[in-house]
Amino acid sequence: MTALSLGRSNTPTPSQSAQRRKLRATAYAFITPFLIAFVAMLLVPIGYALYLSLFKTQIIGGSTFVGLANYLQAFTDPQLYAGLFRIMLYLVIQVPLMLVLAVFFAFAIDSGRVRGGKFVRLAIFVPYAIPGVIATLMWGYFYGNNFGLIAQLFRALGLVPPNLLSSQNILGSMMNISTWAFVGYNMIIIYAALRSIPHELYDAAEVDGAGQWRIAWSVKLPAIRPALILCLIFSVIGSFQIFTEPSLLQPLAPTTIDNAFTPTFYAYNLAFVNEEPSYAAAIAFTLGFAIMIVSYVVQLTAQARARNS
Amino acid sequence: MSTMQTTRVLPAAPRPHKNPRDRKSVVLTIAMWACALYFLLPFVWLILASTKNDSDLFTTFGLWFGKTIALFTNLGTVFTYENGSFGGWLLNSAFYAIASALGAVILSTLAGYAFAKYRFKGSRGIFSVVLGSIMIPSTALALPTYLLFANINITNTPWAVILPSVVNPFALYLIRVYAIEAVDDNLIEAARIDGAGEFRIFWQISCRLLGPAIVTVFLLALVGAWNNYFLPLIMLNQSSLYPITVGLAQWAASSNAGGGARVLFSTVITGSFVSIIPLVLSFLYLQRYWQSGLSAGSVKG
Numbered sequence: 001m002t003a004l005s006l007g008r009s010n011t012p013t014p015s016q017s018a019q020r021r022k023l024r025a026t027a028y029a030f031i032t033p034f035l036i037a038f039v040a041m042l043l044v045p046i047g048y049a050l051y052l053s054l055f056k057t058q059i060i061g062g063s064t065f066v067g068l069a070n071y072l073q074a075f076t077d078p079q080l081y082a083g084l085f086r087i088m089l090y091l092v093i094q095v096p097l098m099l100v101l102a103v104f105f106a107f108a109i110d111s112g113r114v115r116g117g118k119f120v121r122l123a124i125f126v127p128y129a130i131p132g133v134i135a136t137l138m139w140g141y142f143y144g145n146n147f148g149l150i151a152q153l154f155r156a157l158g159l160v161p162p163n164l165l166s167s168q169n170i171l172g173s174m175m176n177i178s179t180w181a182f183v184g185y186n187m188i189i190i191y192a193a194l195r196s197i198p199h200e201l202y203d204a205a206e207v208d209g210a211g212q213w214r215i216a217w218s219v220k221l222p223a224i225r226p227a228l229i230l231c232l233i234f235s236v237i238g239s240f241q242i243f244t245e246p247s248l249l250q251p252l253a254p255t256t257i258d259n260a261f262t263p264t265f266y267a268y269n270l271a272f273v274n275e276e277p278s279y280a281a282a283i284a285f286t287l288g289f290a291i292m293i294v295s296y297v298v299q300l301t302a303q304a305r306a307r308n309s
Numbered sequence: 310m311s312t313m314q315t316t317r318v319l320p321a322a323p324r325p326h327k328n329p330r331d332r333k334s335v336v337l338t339i340a341m342w343a344c345a346l347y348f349l350l351p352f353v354w355l356i357l358a359s360t361k362n363d364s365d366l367f368t369t370f371g372l373w374f375g376k377t378i379a380l381f382t383n384l385g386t387v388f389t390y391e392n393g394s395f396g397g398w399l400l401n402s403a404f405y406a407i408a409s410a411l412g413a414v415i416l417s418t419l420a421g422y423a424f425a426k427y428r429f430k431g432s433r434g435i436f437s438v439v440l441g442s443i444m445i446p447s448t449a450l451a452l453p454t455y456l457l458f459a460n461i462n463i464t465n466t467p468w469a470v471i472l473p474s475v476v477n478p479f480a481l482y483l484i485r486v487y488a489i490e491a492v493d494d495n496l497i498e499a500a501r502i503d504g505a506g507e508f509r510i511f512w513q514i515s516c517r518l519l520g521p522a523i524v525t526v527f528l529l530a531l532v533g534a535w536n537n538y539f540l541p542l543i544m545l546n547q548s549s550l551y552p553i554t555v556g557l558a559q560w561a562a563s564s565n566a567g568g569g570a571r572v573l574f575s576t577v578i579t580g581s582f583v584s585i586i587p588l589v590l591s592f593l594y595l596q597r598y599w600q601s602g603l604s605a606g607s608v609k610g
Contacts, residue, residue, distance in 0.1 A: 026507040027427035031435070034420035034481065037412075041454065041476045042442055048460075049453030105344070113334040114341045122596065123345035126352075129588040131536040133554040134581045137561050138351050141358075141578075142371075149354060149371035156370075180348065233444070241448040244538050248558060251565040264448045264539070272543070277456055288449040295444040 046285075053282035063278065070282035079260035080283060084290075086171055086262060090239040091294075094175040099231055101179070102186035103224075107216060109187075110194040121191070125184035132181065132244040139177045140252050165253040174245040182238065186231040193227035194220060229302045233295050240291045243268065263287050359383060359582040363575045383579035390572070394548055395580055398556035402535055402584075405470050405552055409534035412475030414527050421484025422515055426492060436485075443478045448539050455543045469544035470552070474534050480526040487522035488515070524598045535588060553584045 053070050055063040074080055105124055109117045127135065142149040143164040151161035164173045197220065205215045246261040247268070259273065260266035263283065271280035354371050362382070365375025387395050423429075424436050454473050458464045492515045500510045516523070538554040545551055551559070557580055560572040 023427055023507070024429045027423045027429040027432075030423035030427070030511070031420040034416040034439075034476075035435070037416055037472075037476045038439065038442070038478075041473050042445070042450065045450060045453035045457045046445075048457045052453075052456055105341070108337055108341055111337075113332065113337050115333050115338045116342070120341045120345045122593065123348050125596070126589060126592060127348055129532065129592040130585055131538065131554045133536075133538050133558050134585060135351075137557070137577065137581060138355060142351070142354070147367040152371055180351070184348070237444060237446050241446045241539075243448055248561065251562060267449075267452055268539075268543070271452055271455075280452055281456060284449045284452040288445055291446055291449065292441070292444045 046288075049281040049285055052278050053285055055278050057276065057278050066278075070279050071286065073279065074282050074286050079258075079266060080263060083260050083263040083266050087239055087242070089171060090175065090178075090242070091236060094178055095232070095235045095239060097175075098179045098183050098235065099186060099228065101183050102190055102231065103228070105183070105187045106190040106194055106224075107220065110191060110220075111212070121187070125188055127181050128185045130181065133248060135177055135181050136245050136248040139173070139180070140249055143173055143249075144252065165249070165256060167256040170249070170253055170256050174242070174249070177245055178238070178242070182235070186235070189231055190224050190227050193224040197223045225302075229299065232298055232302065236295055236298055237291060240264070240287065240294075355578065355582050355585075358575075359579040361575060363573050366574055366578070379575065380579070383575050384583070386573065386576050387580045387583060390576060391548075394551075394556065395553075395583075397549060398551050398553045399584060401467075401550060402552040402554070403587075405467065405474075405541070406531050406535040408467075408471045409474035410527050410530035412471065413477040413480050413530040414523060416475055417477055417480035417526060418484050418516070418519065418523055419511075421481040422488050422492075422511060422519070424481070425485045425488035426494070426497065426515070439478045439481060443482065447473075451540050451543060454540075458544065464544050465547055465550065467550065470534075470537075470541050473540060474530070474537070477526070477530055477533075480530060483526055483529075484519065484522050488519060491518045491522070493518075521598060524595070528595060528598060532588065557581060557584065 054065060054067060056066040056069065057063045105121075108114055109121050114120060145151055145161060145163050145165065148161075148164075150164065154161035163169060201219050201223075202215060205219050210218065241264055242262045243264040246257050246265045250257040250261075259269040264287070267280045267283045267287065270276045270283060350372070357372065357374060358366060360378050360380040360383075361369065361375035362377060362379040365377065365379070369375040424432060451473070455464065455469075458469050463469050496514060497510055500514055505513075535552075536554065537552075538558065541552050541555050542558070545555065548556070548559075557577065560577045560580065563572040564574050564577050
């Protein structure tokens with residue numbers, strides 16, 4: 001931090017180049033603390049994981065260099081694929097559903113046609129404040145077949161309650177938790193983008209005879225595209241990280257949620273239950289790499305679309 | 310995200326546009342209130358469930374009171390169970406969250422401002438690397454970080470939770486985007502001519518203009534750290550260091566496991582209720598900042 005006082009001297013600079021040098025030094029001083037933390041907390045752990053993933057740890061005999069064996073194991077690991085497949089289902093079902101809902105909510109509230117819109121907006125957003133642990137615990141209590149709230153409601157209506165923790169339904173039940181928790185966050189981002197569309201654009205469209213639907217489609221939707229891409233990328237990254245749900249629901253549904261239910265849950269169990277840190281590091285590394293590729297593809301596709309339209 | 314398309318210039322504060330022709334729609338109002346109910350019902354349930362004892366929890370209807378009101382008994386149990394570890398978890402959570410958020414704000418405001426307002430060699434390259442790292446999921450990174458920390462023996466300390474959380478590339482991105490708009494170059498130039506040093510300009514002029522973005526970044530980092538489960542779970546194995554998320558999850562595991570020494574369900578539920586109060590209140594109080602700060606990050610790019 002001492003370097004920051006560098007620019008403090010009040011003496012006038014003799015020449016422009018000296019001034020420019022001073023500015024450059026200030027800039028480097030400003031970014032240095034972040035960069036140090038960035039290298040130490042991001043690049044070094046990644047490098048270390050990469051290094052570790054090239055070894056195999058045995059209980060007897062310590063660790064031995066095995067090259068890419070851990071990666072080869074990962075690429076042929078059916079448990080990892082099963083987890084990745086569930087994430088793919090999340091990506092094609094939960095993410096689009098949540099974003100469509102978020103856009104719908106944002107448009108509805110922005111239209112000013114909802115009575116008490118401000119309250120509704122808050123109500124949808126407030127689950128974002130709830131830690132995933134507590135959200136999962138609560139929904140876990142709702143899903144329980146004997147005493148759960150949902151089962152109670154079904155019985156009150158004289159219906160047979162569905163088993164929301166069965167192997168067919170468990171993923172959908174998790175998707176519901178994620179949607180409940182995060183749709184409001186996405187809605188706020190989209191709503192903020194909608195609010196900053198200049199009103200003249202609407203007026204111009206109305207003068208041209210465009211109706212409300214037409215304005216929503218041709219003015220509002222293109223204007224919120226960057227916000228939507230941001231939401232999409234964060235949702236994609238979020239899907240790959242699912243850990244809390246399987247970890248906390250497993251005691252309620254031990255036969256349907258195995259230790260490799262999602263890749264992150266799998267990596268955790270490998271590292272701390274199976275005590276295979278090298279293989280866990282290889283999985284974490286593969287996972288991080290896969291996410292970066294998927295995110296870039298998502299971003300590039302979105303931009304290509306934007307250019308074509 | 311640097312290649313995202315810039316749609317238009319963002320006004321410092323989005324102004325409300327009220328259309329006098331807007332009529333309230335009955336259908337839309339009913340639909341939206343039904344949705345609001347879905348988001349609020351879990352909270353209603355949690356409040357009601359906190360007033361029940363264990364047997365009422367399983368025998369009475371979830372959306373109404375039980376036969377007895379056991380709220381104060383439950384609260385007593387929550388704060389005294391296992392020598393009052395719950396209170397300690399709350400304090401730990403507050404400490405980790407505030408320390409992480411302050412660290413993230415200081416580092417990303419300094420750096421984001423520099424990337425927005427100074428021209429220097431390597432600026433573009435460094436910024437793209439930082440931006441690309443937004444894509445790295447924190448859980449995939451947490452395991453490597455744990456392995457590294459275990460090697461240098463700083464797991465099971467507060468540092469193990471705080472240090473990884475102060476690096477927040479998205480915060481830097483938000484500050485940079487906001488600074489480009491909100492801090493006028495002419496203002497900086499004028500201050501320079503008046504003889505103000507660079508750090509003084511940053512501290513006395515720019516930081517004030519960056520206010521809304523700084524608050525947003527602080528809130529995002531605070532919520533992220535407070536709600537974090539995976540990182541403290543793997544880094545800490547001593548109950549006295551746990552944040553509230555890890556502590557509650559452990560109680561929940563114990564209540565599910567059954568047996569004589571198990572934690573009561575009513576304790577887990579009341580504990581959950583108490584622990585969300587601070588964050589929900591601060592959300593309601595500070596919600597306008599979410600909108601102003603996030604609009605900068607999402608509209609521009």
